[in-house]
Amino acid sequence: MKIKRILTSTLFAAAVCLPTLAQAWWNADFKHRTKVVLNTTAQGVETKEALSGVVVPVRLHSGNFDFLGAKPDGADLRVVAADDKTPLKYWVERFDGANELAVVWVQLPNTLPGTDKNLVHVYAGNEAAAAEATSPAIFDGAMAAAITFAGKTGETADDVSAQVKSAGPVARENTGLIGVAAKLDGQPLTWTSDKLKAGGTGPYSVSLWFKPEAVTGTLFKQGPLSLALANGKATASLGAATAVGGELPTAAWAHLAVTVGNGKLTLYVNGAQAAQADVPATVAPIEGALSVGQGITGLVDQLEVAGTVRSADWVKFAHAAQSADAKLVLSTTQTPDTADADAGHGEKGHFAILVENLTTDAWVVIIILAIMFVIAVWVMYDKAVLVGRADKDNLKFLSNFRSAKDVLSVGTTDMKHSQLARLYNAGLRELNKRDVGKPGAAPLSGASLDAVKAAVDADLIRESHTLNSKIVLLTIAISGGPFLGLLGTVVGVMITFAAIAAAGDVNVNAIAPGIAAALLATVAGLAVAIPALFGYNYLAARIKNISSDMGIFVDEFITRVAENHGAR
Known part of the structure; x- marks a missing residue:
């Protein structure tokens, strides 16, 4: 029994501690945390093999990172x-606190296939932290x-290791795909190093991002290995081996990769294999100066050369990660976590993200719509109860009325919700004024019957007004709700784009939270x-039926x- 009590106590303690472990915070001195998920399932960018040592750029912006809470230079990242x-x-390529944009390169020790649990945490918000x-x-x-x-x-x-140096200065474009990009003007950019070489049959891999202004020329060349463009189509060559495929439109970024190894020359375009060719048994070594952009104008970014054969999954993953593919790279919290919030709560849902990005004008519109919704629900409930009770009492009264032999002796007890009973009582009141049914009373003339009918019709109109009141x-909620919501959305989108214009950046990840939150106003409408x-529509149909019953x-x-009391 003693052992059993010990085991029970241990299990209970473990159960109590599990939530704490799940909500662990790396360092309480850092007040903000952003989670970035890399989804390798079929719903994201699916991979089949585990990857190790992949380095990906994590883009931070106002939608997923608290720049105001971080140090101006990002030293507390x-x-x-x-x-x-x-x-x-990690390595911070760019940190712009004023425009709230940053690019942080992170090395992932292991990236598992088929899971949405590949994630990293970016911490900030520690004034005492040194760079x-x-x-x-x-x-x-x-x-x-x-x-x-x-x-x-x-x-x-x-190159980042400073062992491979370019032969001359390079013109830059600050708004490249990832960070800064190089401008190509038709003259090649060249690099030389003993590291940049391989046998003619590999292993060797080259990848880069390219945004062409002209789609004809030699994009990459080193010894017998080249990657050329002819009328917008990519062509990889290694001696006599040629792989052709994949058209590149102008003024659009494209990811190109070439691998040599296992007897194959493989060309990838935007993460997918575009062509493959057999490599001859005898090929000159891949060595000498490496050049990029011979006869081509445009922009080039993130040039990588590896002394191995990058797998198809590696190329696919690198393409998706570097392009910030929305299916692969997910921010689980558009508004960063905080140490206090994490202690008592789990991850925030998408709805919470939208609410936290609402602008003041959108809040005003949504509050007005919330009041309209409450009023509409109250009216629908009140009227539904009214017509339900009215139908019940009307059926009961009609049964009594049609079974009564004397039209003046119909019972109306416990029928306070029946419009028909009230109309009957109104008619009975008019008949009593004329002593109808009393001994010696004169039969009703045609004029008297018309007067009685007019009085009952007047009460019918009043009953109709009561039924249709509110x-x-x-109708105001039906016609005004969507327009109010649209107003909130339009103003919210205007404010978002105005902020982007002021910042001078058109990063879709930065504007997405604001636009999505603005659309919440339309959803509310x-x-x-x-x-x-x-x-x-339901109530109108029920009221119409009751009105028809009253007229009948x-x-x-x-x-x-x-028939019973009129003049013959």
Whole structure:
């Protein structure tokens, strides 16, 4: 029994501790945390093999990172693995606190296939944190050169390890695909190093991003290996081997990769295999100067050369990660976590993200719509109860009325919700004024019957007004709700684009939260209008039926009065 009690106590303690472990916070001194998920399932960018040492750029913007809470230079940035314990190697290529944009390169030790659990945590918000000594040389050991083109116009474009240097200055474009890109003017950019070489049959891999202005020329060349463009179509060549495929439109970024190994020359375009050719048994070694952009104008970004054969999954994953593919790269919280919030709550849902990005004008519109919704629901409930009780009492009264032999002796007890009973009582009141049914009373003339009918018709109009009262509030909700929501959306989108114009950046990841939140106003307008529309149509049909029953009853009542008490 003692052992059993010990085991029970241990299991209970473990159960109590599990939520705490799940909500672990790497360091309480850092107040903000952003989670970035890399989804390798079929719903994201599916991969079939585990990848190790992949380096991906994590883009931070106002939608997923609190720049106001971080240091102006990003010195308090830290990147931690999915276990929220292991610090990862990273390098900050760009941190622009004023425009709220940053690019942080992170080395992923392992990326598992078929899961949405590949994630990293980006921490910030520690005023006491000193800048870490980070290096751009964070790529795997197979990387011979990784050139990000970070820097200023006129500087050389060396690889991140500083072992491969460019032969001359490079012109830059600050708004490249990832960060800074290089401008091509038809004259080739060249690099030389003993590291940049391989046998004629590999293994060797080259990849780069290209945004062409002209789609004819030699994009890449080193010894017998070349990647050329002819009328917008990519062609990889290695000696006599040629792989042709994949058209590139002008003024659009495209990812191109070439691998040599296992007897194959393989060309990839935008992460997918476009062509493959057999490599001859005898090919000159791939060595000598590496050149990019001979006879081509446009922009080039993220040139990578590896002394291995990158797999199809590697190329696919790198393409998706570097292009910020929305299916692969997901921010689980558009508004960053906080240490206090994480202690008591799990991840925020999409709806919470939208609410937290609402502008003031959208809040005003949504509050007005919320009031309209409450009023509409109250009207629909009130009228539904009214017509339900009215139908019940009307049926009961009609049964009594049609079974009574004397039109003047119909019982109306416990029928306070029956419009027909009230109309009957109104007619009975008029008949009592004329002593109808009393001994010696004269039969009703045609004029008297018309007077009685007019009095009952007047009460019928009043009953119709009572039935239709407040229904106008539903019509206001139906017609006004969507327009109010649209107003909130339009103003919210205007404010979002105005902020982007002021920042001078058109990153879709930065504007998406604002636009999505603005659209919430339209959703709120429709959420008010749609139930109100259904309720209005239902109630209108029920009220119309009751009104028809009242009209029929008045005619039936006057007819029976004339038959029993009218002049012959």
